[in-house]
Amino acid sequence: MPQPRASEPSTPTTRLAELLGASRIEEMSDSETQAGGTDDGAAEAEVVAPPEPVINELFTTPPKIRVQVETKTSKEQAKTVDECLERLTDRSGRARNSHGLQRLRKAKHNEFLHDALGDYPGKFVLMDASRPWLLYWSLSGIALLGSTDITDFEDRLADTVTPCQNRDGGFGGGHGQISHLAASYAIVLALVIVGGDEGFNLIDRRAMWHWLGAMKQSDGGFTLCHGGEEDVRGAYCALVMLSILDLPLELPPEAPARQSGMTSLLDGLLEWISKCQTYEGGLAGAPGCEAHGAYTFCGLAALCILGEPHATINKSLDVPSLVAWLSSRQHAPEGGFAGRTNKLVDGCYSHWVGGCWALVEAAVHGPVSAPTAAPPPRLWSREGLATYILQCCQNAQGGLKDKPSKNPDAYHTNYNICGLSAAQHRYAYCPSQEPDMEGNLKAGFSWVMMAEGEREEEGRVFDDEDRVGAINPVYVVPVGRAERARRFFESKRGF
Amino acid sequence: MPLYETDPAWADVTPIELDDGGPSPLVAIAYSDDYAEAMSYLRAVMAADEMSERALALTEDLIQMNPAHYTVWLYRARILTAISADLSAELTWLNSIALRHLKNYQIWHHRQTLVDRLGSADGEQAFLRSMLDQDAKNYHVWSYRQWLVRRFALWADDSGELASIEELLNEDVLNNSAWNHRWFLVFGREGQEEGYKVLDETVERELAFAKAAVRKEPQNQSPWNYIRGLLRQTKRPLAEMKDFASEFAALDRPDEVRSSHALDLLADIFADEESNAGQAKVALAMLATKFDPIRASYWQYRKSLLPSKEAPAA
Numbered sequence A: 001m002p003q004p005r006a007s008e009p010s011t012p013t014t015r016l017a018e019l020l021g022a023s024r025i026e027e028m029s030d031s032e033t034q035a036g037g038t039d040d041g042a043a044e045a046e047v048v049a050p051p052e053p054v055i056n057e058l059f060t061t062p063p064k065i066r067v068q069v070e071t072k073t074s075k076e077q078a079k080t081v082d083e084c085l086e087r088l089t090d091r092s093g094r095a096r097n098s099h100g101l102q103r104l105r106k107a108k109h110n111e112f113l114h115d116a117l118g119d120y121p122g123k124f125v126l127m128d129a130s131r132p133w134l135l136y137w138s139l140s141g142i143a144l145l146g147s148t149d150i151t152d153f154e155d156r157l158a159d160t161v162t163p164c165q166n167r168d169g170g171f172g173g174g175h176g177q178i179s180h181l182a183a184s185y186a187i188v189l190a191l192v193i194v195g196g197d198e199g200f201n202l203i204d205r206r207a208m209w210h211w212l213g214a215m216k217q218s219d220g221g222f223t224l225c226h227g228g229e230e231d232v233r234g235a236y237c238a239l240v241m242l243s244i245l246d247l248p249l250e251l252p253p254e255a256p257a258r259q260s261g262m263t264s265l266l267d268g269l270l271e272w273i274s275k276c277q278t279y280e281g282g283l284a285g286a287p288g289c290e291a292h293g294a295y296t297f298c299g300l301a302a303l304c305i306l307g308e309p310h311a312t313i314n315k316s317l318d319v320p321s322l323v324a325w326l327s328s329r330q331h332a333p334e335g336g337f338a339g340r341t342n343k344l345v346d347g348c349y350s351h352w353v354g355g356c357w358a359l360v361e362a363a364v365h366g367p368v369s370a371p372t373a374a375p376p377p378r379l380w381s382r383e384g385l386a387t388y389i390l391q392c393c394q395n396a397q398g399g400l401k402d403k404p405s406k407n408p409d410a411y412h413t414n415y416n417i418c419g420l421s422a423a424q425h426r427y428a429y430c431p432s433q434e435p436d437m438e439g440n441l442k443a444g445f446s447w448v449m450m451a452e453g454e455r456e457e458e459g460r461v462f463d464d465e466d467r468v469g470a471i472n473p474v475y476v477v478p479v480g481r482a483e484r485a486r487r488f489f490e491s492k493r494g495f
Numbered sequence B: 001m002p003l004y005e006t007d008p009a010w011a012d013v014t015p016i017e018l019d020d021g022g023p024s025p026l027v028a029i030a031y032s033d034d035y036a037e038a039m040s041y042l043r044a045v046m047a048a049d050e051m052s053e054r055a056l057a058l059t060e061d062l063i064q065m066n067p068a069h070y071t072v073w074l075y076r077a078r079i080l081t082a083i084s085a086d087l088s089a090e091l092t093w094l095n096s097i098a099l100r101h102l103k104n105y106q107i108w109h110h111r112q113t114l115v116d117r118l119g120s121a122d123g124e125q126a127f128l129r130s131m132l133d134q135d136a137k138n139y140h141v142w143s144y145r146q147w148l149v150r151r152f153a154l155w156a157d158d159s160g161e162l163a164s165i166e167e168l169l170n171e172d173v174l175n176n177s178a179w180n181h182r183w184f185l186v187f188g189r190e191g192q193e194e195g196y197k198v199l200d201e202t203v204e205r206e207l208a209f210a211k212a213a214v215r216k217e218p219q220n221q222s223p224w225n226y227i228r229g230l231l232r233q234t235k236r237p238l239a240e241m242k243d244f245a246s247e248f249a250a251l252d253r254p255d256e257v258r259s260s261h262a263l264d265l266l267a268d269i270f271a272d273e274e275s276n277a278g279q280a281k282v283a284l285a286m287l288a289t290k291f292d293p294i295r296a297s298y299w300q301y302r303k304s305l306l307p308s309k310e311a312p313a314a
Ligand SMILES: [Zn+2]
Pocket: A346, A347, A348, A349, A402, A412
């Protein structure tokens, strides 16, 4: 039998009365989540030095209860805690913000993402089918960092994606590569981010509608390509394109799913997504698989396109277990999110899990009537996430990464930036903010940014210089871009 | 050095040169001559929807250079069917490259296509075992395994699946992918098999299994999630777990708390009890302030859901 544990030798016996002093839990965020200033050495100094900011000890000390059993998983977890603690307790002279954390190296990251859009030597051939993703990740990150005029890329982007479009309507990973929902999603979003009529007009919407019809499955979901797999990414990518491109929801006449009695591209979709929720509470890629952060985001965002979040999420998912599962993904002392139970923190889940919160909070708290309403408390620690991103995921030479021991790439750079954005902005679903749109699937365009109000300082560990742009939390593009694209396509009569 | 251009077997094909997109494409890769040439022939044969031995050989050439090329894999799968190729030989070839590219999704999808058409799961469990030895949580491998169980109805206790899971959990009780597969085997069978109901004794066996795992490591969230899921699925009250959870966390002995997950469960159990909102608050406060403070906002939210008749002291 393992020994009783968790009584920290350094902690004097904690009396229950102290621990549970009235409304202690309410005071938590005030007393413990602030980077309190210490004045070590101030006593002897004649001149009072400004208090030196320190990182909240929650992120610099091991957890109170540790897993004791030694397995591959627990060893890797211990190793990750060690490498993160090294960064989290690093007080060396690197440029730090007023909260004691490393500044966001915006210029370096911007440069890194510009490089990611540039030329690659031949050994990068393994990325040949992922070029659309590199376009999306890089342009998204650059736009959120905000120091480049993103419209500079208009012509080159349109030229680059034109050969990826197939006659059947979808986009592939490159010239001669078959149509794929992920490639199509990445290219459409890249065009949405950069904007410009030339890019919008190159999309053959009628053909895209036919092709999406061919991807529709008789069980309600979507396959990613002909002969390919069916998973919740397919559902999300299809819904993103249906709604942004303002396509008809009617199933095209030749679509195979019509043989199963379906008439709409949305038939059975909500039910299919709900089957992806596992006994743990999160969503899996497909029914029966393991709950996973990235699939959970795709499922939730898909539900937020299908309808109002408080309606669709509450109707199709078990929300208490969903919230519990999401919450469990945040680790201490690391501060960041892991993607599955008993897995390691990873910077990309800063978005995949961090991005779920706006959607889930909208389901839990319901819609707001105006963007000025005071937001309720968050359900997660934005302090932890921002601390992890700034302290553990930044590469000195630019780019962001999974964890300190890893190398940066465009994928982790973008999704860390999106995660930082989630820690810096509040969103709510605001149906009265009628997006002056006429067609179907408008719910994803009714999100508003909320002023933090009195919560402005709660868990804030970044300065204004560390801020990145706000996004539409459903489409994950800079705020306003998805709406603009939708209006453009809606203004086109017919196809 | 051109390979296809000088090959008489390819003389009738006019390659389709790469259109990389305008004068200065973004994310441009300086393809090797070999890859560029092979791709230009691939575009040509695919445009003609050619189903032939030479096209099959071309896909193998390209896969060697770029195994992450979904187009080539899917085209290859179609050719194999069209020319009635020997699928067992294909599977043997696939095995030889699978280990090198464990994270490659396409290889698993291709395997699924082949094994589906071969109609036999022979050897698959042993193969999966060797893959999981390399990476016990690989999502593709587990997704494939769930497909395999469904396709070949490997639900029964003697199918080898459950034994394999117990072995994996013996090695690493924290492997949540194995826990998920266990759930799939036991509870995923309902709704897959006409008229199948999970037996009461099976539910008890699972509960005992998860409890034993908790005793091995109380801070392991996997079996706690399994227990909660099991109770929800079988519509049994959380309260059944009160004594068990109390073994690992007692409100009056905060120094001896061995599992935050036990405390979490106790908070829910107290919340369900008529007059125990106060104790639920105690448990939630212990989590928020000491045992799991990174999730303080969440514990606070849980507290806000408690019945409000016991107003907290201001
Ligand atoms: Zn990652």
